[in-house]
Amino acid sequence: MARVTVRMLPGGETRTVEAERVSDLIRSLGLDDESYVILRDGKPLLPGDRLRDGETIVVVRVLSGG
Amino acid sequence: MAKCSLCGAPAVAEVRYARLRLCREHFLEFVERKVERAVREHHMIRRGEKVVAAISGGKDSATLAGVLARLRERLGFGLVLAHIDLGIGEYSVRSRRASERLADELGLPLLVLSVEELLGDGVPRLAMKARRPACSVCGIVKRYLLNALAIEARADRVATGHNADDIAAYALKAFLTQNLEDLRKQKPATPSIEGLAVSRVKPLYSVYEKESYLYALLRGLPFYHEECPHARLTSLDFHLKEMINKLESRHPGIKLQLVRGLARNADRYPGEDWEPVPCRHCGLISYGGECSFCRLTSRVKGEPLGGKVRGKIRSLIEGSHI
Ligand SMILES: [Zn+2]
C-alpha cells in the first residue's frame, strides 16, 4: 500500500490517500475514471499503474461546470 | 506500465470504447482522425473556406485550434482565431493570456474582442444592470460578437470547442425538460444565412471532454484550466455530465452513441416556428425584428448598440491581418 499526497485541480485542495494502484485511488476518492485525469510529474497515469509511497499525485477534474 | 496497443511504446491514455491503450503519438493521431472524420461526414468545412475558431483559453479551445491547424493543409481551408475577453476579473485576464500564447504557439492570427472596450462594461456588470443571470448575458454577448466578427471578416464558418460531454449533457437536459427544439440545435453544422448569420460548426462534437484535456496536455498546448467564477458545480448541466460519465464507465461507448446518433437525427426534432429576419437596429439575425444583443444593450445602455459594435469590429479587422 502506498501513501500518497493528492492535489486536486481545479482548486488546489490537498489530501492524503492510501492506495496501491491508480484505480484504487480513483475509487477511494469516490470519483469516476471518465471525469478525471491522474498525473505524475505532469504525465497521465493509467488505472492499472502502481503508486509510489510518499509521492505527490495530481487529480484533475476535466469536466467543466455549467 | 501499460503498452500502446499499436506500437508497444508506453501508453499514456486508455480509450475504453475502442479497446485501445495508446502512446502519445498514437493518441494524438486518434483524436485528429476522429475530428477529421466528423468534419468530413457532416461537411463542416469545405475546401477554400475561411474558418474563425472561437477560443476561450481553455483545454477545448487548445484542442480545437491545435487539431484544425493540423487538418487545414490536408482539407485546404484558412484558419484564424478569435477570443472574447468577457471582463470577468482575473479569470478573463488569464484566459486571454492563454489564448494569446496558444495563437503564438500555433503561429495563427488572433483577434481579441474586449466586451469592456466595446460596451463600457464587462459581463458581470452588464448582467447586474440587466438584472439577469451572468451566464445568460454572457451567452447573448458571445454569440453576437462571434457572429458579427465572422460576418465582418467574411468568414464561412465559426468553429467552437463544444465537446461530446457538453453536447450529451445538453441533449439530456433538452429531453428531460422536453425542450425538443434544443435537440435540433445540437447539429454539428448549421447553415449560413446570407448577410444574417455565419454557419456554426462543432468539430469536437465526438471528442470526449477527457480526450480533449489529454490532447491539449500531451501536445503541450497552452491552456488555462480553471472554472469561470460564475459556473456552478451544483447546476443541472454539471450533474448531467457526471451522470453520463458514470454510465460511460459501466457502458463504454454510450456517450459516443448518443452524440453520433444526435448528429444524424437532429433534423428530425421540431424546429422554431419563427423565420429569421434582419434586426432593425443592426441588420444581423433576429427572430421578430430585434436581436437579443440590441434588446439587451437598449435595456442596459439606453440604446441598441449592435450597429456601433459592428462598426468597431470592422475597423479592428481592417487594422489586423485577418
Ligand atoms: Zn503507439
Ligand SMILES: [Zn+2]
Ligand atoms: Zn441587433
